Structure formats: structure tokens, C-alpha cells
Amino acid sequence: MVFLSDKEKEFTYDDLLRSLNEGTVYYPYYKTSNVYSYFVNLIKAIAASKPLVLLDSDINPSEIDDIDDSKVNVAERITPTSFQCMNEVVAAVQNSKSEITIFTSGTTGQPKKVVHSIATLTRSVRVGDRYKGQIWAYAYNPTHMAGLQVFFQAFENQNTLVNVFNQPREYVYQQICEKRITHISATPTFYRLLLPFEQAYESVVRATLGGEKSDQHLYDSIMKIFPNAKINNVYASTEAGSLFAAKGDCFQIPESIKEKFKVVDDELLIHKSLLGSSDSFKFSDGYYHSGDLIEWVDETLGLFRFKSRKNELINVGGYKVNPGEVEVAIQDIEGVRQAMVYGKANSILGNVLCADVVLEPGITLTELDIKKVLNLQLQDFKVPRRIKFVEEISLTRTGKMKRV
Amino acid sequence: MEEKVLSIINEIRAAKEMAPVESIKTDTKLREDLNLTSFDLAELTVKIEDEFDIDIFEDGLVNTVGEIIAKLQA
Numbered sequence: 001m002v003f004l005s006d007k008e009k010e011f012t013y014d015d016l017l018r019s020l021n022e023g024t025v026y027y028p029y030y031k032t033s034n035v036y037s038y039f040v041n042l043i044k045a046i047a048a049s050k051p052l053v054l055l056d057s058d059i060n061p062s063e064i065d066d067i068d069d070s071k072v073n074v075a076e077r078i079t080p081t082s083f084q085c086m087n088e089v090v091a092a093v094q095n096s097k098s099e100i101t102i103f104t105s106g107t108t109g110q111p112k113k114v115v116h117s118i119a120t121l122t123r124s125v126r127v128g129d130r131y132k133g134q135i136w137a138y139a140y141n142p143t144h145m146a147g148l149q150v151f152f153q154a155f156e157n158q159n160t161l162v163n164v165f166n167q168p169r170e171y172v173y174q175q176i177c178e179k180r181i182t183h184i185s186a187t188p189t190f191y192r193l194l195l196p197f198e199q200a201y202e203s204v205v206r207a208t209l210g211g212e213k214s215d216q217h218l219y220d221s222i223m224k225i226f227p228n229a230k231i232n233n234v235y236a237s238t239e240a241g242s243l244f245a246a247k248g249d250c251f252q253i254p255e256s257i258k259e260k261f262k263v264v265d266d267e268l269l270i271h272k273s274l275l276g277s278s279d280s281f282k283f284s285d286g287y288y289h290s291g292d293l294i295e296w297v298d299e300t301l302g303l304f305r306f307k308s309r310k311n312e313l314i315n316v317g318g319y320k321v322n323p324g325e326v327e328v329a330i331q332d333i334e335g336v337r338q339a340m341v342y343g344k345a346n347s348i349l350g351n352v353l354c355a356d357v358v359l360e361p362g363i364t365l366t367e368l369d370i371k372k373v374l375n376l377q378l379q380d381f382k383v384p385r386r387i388k389f390v391e392e393i394s395l396t397r398t399g400k401m402k403r404v
Numbered sequence: 405m406e407e408k409v410l411s412i413i414n415e416i417r418a419a420k421e422m423a424p425v426e427s428i429k430t431d432t433k434l435r436e437d438l439n440l441t442s443f444d445l446a447e448l449t450v451k452i453e454d455e456f457d458i459d460i461f462e463d464g465l466v467n468t469v470g471e472i473i474a475k476l477q478a
Contacts, residue, residue: 316443317442344450346446346449347449348442348445348446348449348461349442352447352449352450367415368415368418371419372419380443383419385447385450386447386450386451386454
């Protein structure tokens with residue numbers, strides 16, 4: 001069984017077992033762009049219950065306050081192991097006492113450090129016969145929460161990972177075909193890069209979206225591209241890992257942890273017992289302010305929908321605009337592939353609402369065309385005053401849109 | 405320069421379903437004569453800034469077309 005397919009290289013679970021058993025060191029602060037070496041180091045550390053700090057391959061450690069540059073890529077001795085089979089490795093990972101330090105991607109501001117146990121990182125992992133033989137498109141940054149979630153889910157079931165993170169559209173499609181990919185878990189931004197629909201890919205049976213708000217237009221397009229796929233959402237944050245089950249475009253708070261959530265001024269508050277640990281967390285009465293604004297669909301059932309991020313609201317002449325709402329409206333327009341809405345500082349209104357728009361190939365739309373459609377759907381203050389057509393929208397380390 | 409300013413003004417009016425103006429004079433008033441709201445004026449500043457790299461409202465209010473042109477020529 002293949003463990004990881006990365007560009008031209010393939011590594012089987014036997015290769016992985018060999019790599020884990022050889023060598024007597026691991027790297028507590030490891031920075032590498034080699035995904036296989038990264039995973040070997042990760043599994044080695046976890047199986048040995050050693051602490052590990054996950055660093056982005058392109059990060060400059062001086063960007064982060066808590067990291068001592070001189071520790072990066074310095075090996076530390078570890079007791080040699082002689083695992084006989086992968087089941088032993090998986091068991092060691094499941095029972096690990098490792099503390100894993102990860103950093104928020106920082107869509108704004110300095111990355112925040114959060115320490116997790118293996119138990120919180122693997123809270124939503126499901127293991128069993130029905131999960132065998134899955135082939136995953138690995139579409140997340142491996143050093144961040146979502147990438148870890150997908151890794152543990154695939155690894156504990158000894159599934160195949162096919163690395164497609166940050167790869168162009170043609171490559172992703174080629175890999176889906178060639179490797180017969182069955183599962184994709186990615187950001188809405190990743191799926192939008194796969195548009196427009198050209199051809200159906202039948203091998204995919206599950207398409208999971210997470211990390212950003214998605215919309216019906218995108219679901220419809222995904223259903224066309226992957227006609228056999230069930231589509232679902234996940235909510236996983238760097239602070240808390242994976243918490244909720246998806247129900248259509250809503251999320252449900254599981255009955256067992258219902259007492260650990262509160263909603264104040266539409267903001268979701270999470271009890272500290274569900275979080276990793278971090279100096280940057282501030283609690284009020286033991287609850288953490290998630291910054292996610294939600295609306296109840298059915299409060300007694302714990303069913304809710306995400307509206308926006310609190311700190312993303314843009315103040316335009318005293319009105320608060322949710323950029324996500326405007327992005328959805330623009331993306332619903334025929335011929336638009338992706339849109340990003342942001343505020344530009346302005347002496348009259350405080351901020352002027354602006355949008356960068358990526359069109360599908362061969363489409364011509366003007367700023368006026370888009371404004372006219374939006375004028376019919378949105379209040380005047382929500383219509384962007386400057387719309388720029390761009391080739392692509394820049395992404396953060398975790399593949400989310402980076403707001404200007 | 406006047407032509408560019410005129411075309412930006414007409415762009416803004418077009419989005420509001422208002423007919424284009426054919427010419428502007430230095431004493432044409434932005435709010436009263438051209439019916440521009442503060443949102444429209446904000447758009448005007450952003451677009452003029454894109455084009456000429458000058459924030460016309462940076463130090464106080466601008467009321468007429470002539471005042472815009474003066475800022476751009478300064």
C-alpha cells in the first residue's frame with residue numbers, strides 16, 4: 001500500500017516502516033520542504049511520545065517570537081525502535097503523550113502558538129474497516145491543523161495520501177485521474193481553483209470543505225465535477241481542533257459537549273477544556289472567544305450556521321460589511337471564478353469597499369456589469385466601489401484567501 | 405486630465421443608472437450638480453488615486469470639479 005505520493009515519488013507503508021526503524025535521532029524543530037521526511041519525523045516523534053514544534057517550510061523562525069533559531073533542524077537522540085508492522089506504529093501514535101506545537105496561519109498579525117495533545121488532534125479521527133483503501137488528495141499545509149486532521153485520518157487507516165497542496169489545476173486533475181483519488185478535503189478556495197466544470201471525475205466519493213465559508217454555487221459546481229461525491233463541511237480551528245459534525249451547510253454541536261459552548265452577541269464561545277494550550281488565549285469565565293459569528297438554525301438541537309469572522313467585518317462609513325456575504329454574491333455571477341472583498345482606507349468613509357475578481361477563462365465582464373447585478377441584491381453600502389480584475393488571488397500558508 | 409475625471413464621474417453615475425454628463429466646468433458642484441453621495445465621492449477618490457496617485461480629500465473637503473483639478477495640478 002502506498003503511504004505518500006509526492007510529485008514523481010512514491011513511498012509505501014513498508015518504506016515508511018523502514019524509515020521509522022532506522023536512525024536514532026529526530027528533529028524537535030524541523031523545517032523541511034520534503035513532505036515525506038516531514039511525516040517520518042512527525043510519526044517518529046509522536047510514536048516515541050516526544051515533543052515536536054511544527055514549522056512551515058518557508059517560514060523564517062525570527063518571524064515567530066517563541067522560536068530560538070539555533071534549535072531549528074538540530075537532531076536529538078531518540079530510543080531506537082523496531083516496529084514489526086504498521087499496526088504497532090499506529091497503536092503507538094494513538095497512545096502517544098506527545099505535545100505538538102502548531103502556529104496559526106495568521107491571516108492577520110503575528111502567528112499564535114498553540115500546544116496540543118494527540119488526543120485533541122485526533123478527536124475526530126475514525127478508524128475501521130469501512131475506512132480502508134481510501135486515497136486522499138492531500139490539499140492542506142501539513143504543518144497546520146487541517147493538514148494534521150487529514151494526515152491522522154488517512155494514516156491511522158493506512159490510506160494513501162497524494163500531495164496536491166499548492167499545485168495548479170491541471171496537476172490536481174491529472175493526479176485525481178491517475179491515482180484514482182477517492183477523498184478530497186480542502187478549502188473552498190482550493191475547489192474554486194478547479195472551476196469551471198469541464199469533465200466529471202467519478203472516482204471521488206467524498207469532498208470535504210473547511211476553513212472558510214462556502215456557498216451553494218460552489219457546492220453545485222463540485223457536484224458536477226465529482227458526481228459520485230458526498231459533500232460535507234468540517235470545522236477545525238488551530239485553537240480547538242475538530243469540534244462539530246456537519247449537517248448540510250450547518251454544523252451541529254454534539255450532545256456530549258453541548259455544555260461547553262455559549263453564544264454571546266452572535267459569537268461562538270468555546271470552553272477552555274476543549275482547547276489546546278496557549279499563552280495568547282484570553283478567557284472570560286473559562287470560555288474562549290472564537291471570533292466566529294454564528295446564527296442558530298435550531299438552538300435546542302445545537303444546529304447552527306457560520307455567518308462570518310468577527311474581525312473581518314469592514315466598517316464603511318459607519319456600516320459594518322461582512323466581506324464573505326459580498327464574495328458569495330459576486331461568486332454567484334455567471335463567469336466569476338473567485339472574488340475577494342476588502343476595505344481600502346479612505347478619508348471620507350474610513351474604508352471603501354473593494355473587490356478583486358478572477359474570471360473564468362474566455363469571459364468578459366466589466367466593473368459596471370458586476371455592480372448592476374449586485375445593486376439588485378445588496379444594500380448600497382455592501383456593493384464594492386472598486387472592482388479589479390486579477391489573474392489570481394493571493395493565498396495564506398494554509399491556502400485561505402489573504403485579505404489585503 | 406479633465407477627460408479622465410469626467411470618465412470616472414460618468415462611470416460612477418452609470419452604476420447608479422444616471423445619464424452621463426457631457427462636460428464638466430470648474431464650478432460644477434460634485435454633490436449638487438452631479439448628485440454624488442459620500443459613497444460616490446469615496447469611490448471618486450479611490451479611482452483618482454489609482455489613476456494619479458493623489459488623495460484629493462486628504463486635507464479637507466473638495467466641493468467642485470475645479471478643486472479636484474487644482475489638487476491634481478498642484
